[in-house]
Amino acid sequence: MINLKQVSCRLGEQQFLYNLQIPQGQVVAIMGASGSGKSTLLNLLAGFISTDKNTARITIGAQRIDLLEPAKRPVTSLFQEHNLFAHMSAFNNLALGIRSSLKLTDLEKQQVDEALEQVGLKGLGSRFPKELSGGQRQRVALGRALVRRKPVLLLDEPFSALDPALRQEMSALVKRLATQHQLTVLLVTHEPKDALELANSVVFVEAGRAHWSGSSSEFLQQNDRHIKAYLGQSC
Amino acid sequence: MIIPSSSKHWLWFSSISFSLVLVPLLLAMVSFAAYISQAQWLSYIFDTYTWRVVWFSWWQASLSTLISVSSAVLVARALARRQSFLGRWLLLRCFSVALVVPTIIAVFGIILLHGKYGYVNQAWSWFGGQPQSYVYGIVGILLAHVFFNLPLATRILLQRLEAINGETWRLSSQLGMTSQDLWRHIEWPHIKGVVPQLAALVFALCFTSFAIVMTLGGGPKATTIEVAIFQAIRFDFDIAKAVYLSLLQMVFCGVVLWAGLRLGRPIDIFVSNQTSAKNLRPDLKPVWGMVSDALVLALATVLVLMPLLAVVIAGINTAWFEVLFDQRLWSAFNNSLWVALSSASLSLLMACGLLLAQRHWRDHHSSLALTVEWMGSVILVVPPLVLATGLFIGLNQHVNVFAINLYIVVLVNALMGLPYMLRVLSVAYLKIDRDYGRLCSSLGVQGWHRLRQVEWPILRKPISLALALVAAMSAGDLGVVALFGSPDIQTLPLLMYQRLGSYQSDAAGVTALVLLGLCLTIFVVLERLIGGKGDQP
Structure with missing residues (x-):
């Protein structure tokens, strides 16, 4: 509640x-x-x-x-735009949700991959925001919301x-x-x-x-x- | 642009502006070419003195750039972080003033502070130290270059940092980023695009610096190419050598600016400062950050404010009466005012004509249109003294150059202001075309009405800023005028320089205050008068 x-x-x-x-x-x-x-x-x-x-x-x-x-x-927020850091890959944008130093353990990397899969972006982790469509970018942001738990x-x-x-x-x-x-x-x-x-x-x-x-x-x-x-x- | 496109008069107007820009440039080039055959290339190339000068130019410019840009990053970050502290207004005001302060004034202030009998040495002797003479040479040159370039670089970087959107800060605070994370993930990626060009610009300004090196560089050990060109013309009468040095200078500057252009993206010096309403950064609370920011900002304030304050204090002395009733001061004052206003107007005229031609050609002859853009950039590479030298040589054969020297000073200063003018106007003009072009055509708003109702309200702010800047720069010019100046015709910076040289410190102080007042008044009056009140629509 x-x-x-x-x-x-x-x-x-x-x-x-x-x-x-x-x-x-x-x-x-x-x-x-x-x-x-x-x-x-x-x-x-x-x-x-x-x-x-x-x-x-x-x-x-x-x-x-x-x-x-x-x-x-x-709580986790999702805005209309500017949810991602333009100079970071989708994977790293998700990884930020776990640790802002971006140094992840193997288990945590696996979590990121799972989250990417759940939002329908399997295999697109290495893409940068500008290489993704508007919908895909919001999916990345949703993925980060998932890893933040x-x-x-x-x-x-x-x-x-x-x-x-x-x-x-x-x-x-x-x-x-x-x-x-x-x-x-x-x-x-x-x-x-x-x-x-x-x-x-x-x-x-x-x-x-x-x-x-x-x-x-x-x-x-x-x-x-x-x-x-x-x-x-x-x- | 300013002239309605439907009018045929634009062609005349454009051609006149074009020749005003092209003829001096070509004249300078042709007169240079005539001397190339006379040059004793081998003896120049193996001249150890020249190479020492070249080396010193690179050394001082690199060091100045490194110090200015890296400290500007710290200052800009501290300013972006502390959006509401007591001294912010004062510091930003000082920074704006530093952009229009004549070089000779800053040099005077630095000597007052750091000279053998300056405030620093006085404080030092309180603690029992012996007065040190350190200001003449590399230290003084660095102090002066940082005084001018730290504010410029800070302004540009601060704009980039303040353009970061609110969502990014909210996101970072939700993700619990520390100060280091913010720097790594947000701030550095936002500014790193402009750093190469910013560094190249600062480097070019320091590399071609003339008045500072001439006044603070102690003799042959601390001389730059720009000063060597001046000496070759004025003292050795070796014009071929001046040509050689000018070519060297242009090649070096061109390479550095080109490299900056290739490595980064263009910077816009004239974007207005827009601060986001509220500071959402998550790293405002830690004490260590507060202490370091306070330290950085206090140091920056001291660095920029102190020389100005010293000048003001030195100007208040008993020589007022004597200096103010001196005919020479007022004739110099009139000349400076005249040079400032004429240069700025001429520069605006040139820029308008060029842009008009560019718009006309854009549709049919794109290569010609590109030439216009190039002309703006080429002038940035050509140092004022080189251009003035070319004109000096070219005109010297036909007329008595010293008789028409003020006109040449105006022309060269107007050309020097052209890159800024073009930049400001073309950005604003392209914006009008992009945002309102179709709307205007569909509503039938054309010609005079378009100029009055649409273009003028949008352009007056950038025009006023560019005019004010070029006018203030021309009023404080002490490069071109030193080359052409004669005892009969004075300007305030020249008078100031002579009084400094002859140790009339009280008279120099008063003259400095008058010059400072003139530059600031010109700047403020032009900006307010033409720019109007309120913000750009």
């Missing part, structure tokens, strides 16, 4: 405050208008932004994480730059990996389709708060004014 209690921060003029509970092992779609605070929610969880009040508390399972350094938190995966619109067929493929891959490794996945997306097919539930963010949460099918049937406006349905 991921638990956010009175988690607040201020960026420029905007104030954010989250109170939220996410059951373990779920795939949750984070939805909401641009600038409503979806990415901020993920950044708070990852520790890229710190909370500004002492009353704030983020726990994952029994562990309190809001005072930890980003590297110590049990963190229970929570934070995806910030990771597939929005890909074409529809590829998106579907990647969604399927994420779903498969999430089940296989029992990951809790938070996915920022603008696609109602993602919410239905990939996610078990939806958190709708509005004006810096978690405005609504519930199951995916309920979300699309909601009568809430903000949700209808967001989905483009007339009230």
Whole structure:
């Protein structure tokens, strides 16, 4: 269970405050208008932004994480782009997830190869990012998430730059990996389709708060004014 | 570009700019060629003095480059890491000032600090030490070269480091990278592309350095080729030897710049400083990093700020009254101002004409268009003194060179500023074409309207920066003017040089302050006036 209690921060003029509970092992779609605070929610969880009040508390399972350094938190992030180091091979980009000195034991090298295989990049470890397609690059990043073995995966619109067929493929891959490794996945997306097919539930963010949460099918049937406006349905 | 493409007048404009650039270059070359037959090649080649000069040129330039670039890496990294400390603004301001400070001012400041009776020696004698004379020779030359090139190199490297995107820093903090990991995996890969060209640029600047070596190089032991060319013309009247030395100089510079070009990718000196809003680096907390950064930044500040401060202090003395009412100062002041503004305008005119021709030819005669690009680079290889020498020789047969010396100074300085002008304008102009070219055509925004509504708002910032830089550089010039200067016609740097040479230190101090004020005022006024307020759209 991921638990956010009175988690607040201020960026420029905007104030954010989250109170939220996410059951373990779920795939949750984070939805909401641009600038409503979806990415901020993920950044708070990852520790890229710190909370500004002492009353704030983020726990994952029994562990309190809001005072930890980003590297110590049990989460892995995936951004829309710039997930890879351009001057490093796919293999080394994965290896960074294990040790940043890149000095791996034979067993660890084997783990990297296995992860590459799981994301469908067997034999492509020696390629550099520029020699890979956009979809393949995101697969490398997913592979690194696997070798890091963190229970929570934070995806910030990771597939929005890909074409529809590829998106579907990647969604399927994420779903498969999430089940296989029992990951809790938070996915920022603008696609109602993602919410239905990939996610078990939806958190709708509005004006810096978690405005609504519930199951995916309920979300699309909601009568809430903000949700209808967001989905483009007339009230 | 500046002139609407639909107009026919551009052809005239372009041809005039073209001849303004080509004629002096060709004249210099032809007059050189005439002396080649007179040269006693064998005696030059076996001249031990010449080889000592060549060796010293390489030695001091290599050392200056090594020190400037490696310390710039440290300073840039520390600056990138500490985005909000108290002295950051001051340090960056000092660095900008160092880019426009005339050489002679920096030399004066360094002598005030490190001379036999300078502040360092005074402090040393407090502890009971004997005053040491170390500033004349390689030490002084290195100090001055680092003063100028450390800020330049830092600026370029800092831009590269600050261009690293936020995701990369977030990723690194999630992966728990240490400071060494960041350097190895992120920072070094980001800057290593520009290092060869940066080093080549700094090397070429130090290799051809004239005023610094002439003032701080102590006699024949510490002389560079550039100074030897000057001596051959002004003192030995051996023009053939000057031709030989100039050729040597151009070959060496060309090779180094070419090597830098082949090894790395082009650098852009004029990209505006854009800092990412928040520093996301994971290595800000360790105490050791804080201490080392503080040390590096404090040293850099001392190195750049101290000579400037010494100049300002030396300028405040009782000689004010006497110097300010001296007619010579104001005539020199007027000449310097005139040279600065004319050189900058002429340079801009040349650059616009060349780029216009380049745009016109790009579609039909691509080889001609390429020539324009080459012309910009060739001038970078030709040291100012070599060009001035060629013009001197070429014109000397027909006119009294010393009677029209200020015009030649303007012409040579304008040509010297041309590579910077071309660089700035072509980058900005290509961007306009790429980003808005089609949009403008589809909306029918053309001619005058395109110039006024689209090009001017985008180009005014880079134009103002290039103009300001060329003007300030020309105002502080003490290479070309030393070659052509006569007792009748003075400029401020020349006056300053003479006063330094005749040990009128109070008068030199006041003159230095006036010159410094002039350069900074020209720079700030041109940049604000033409660039306007606010950021580039």
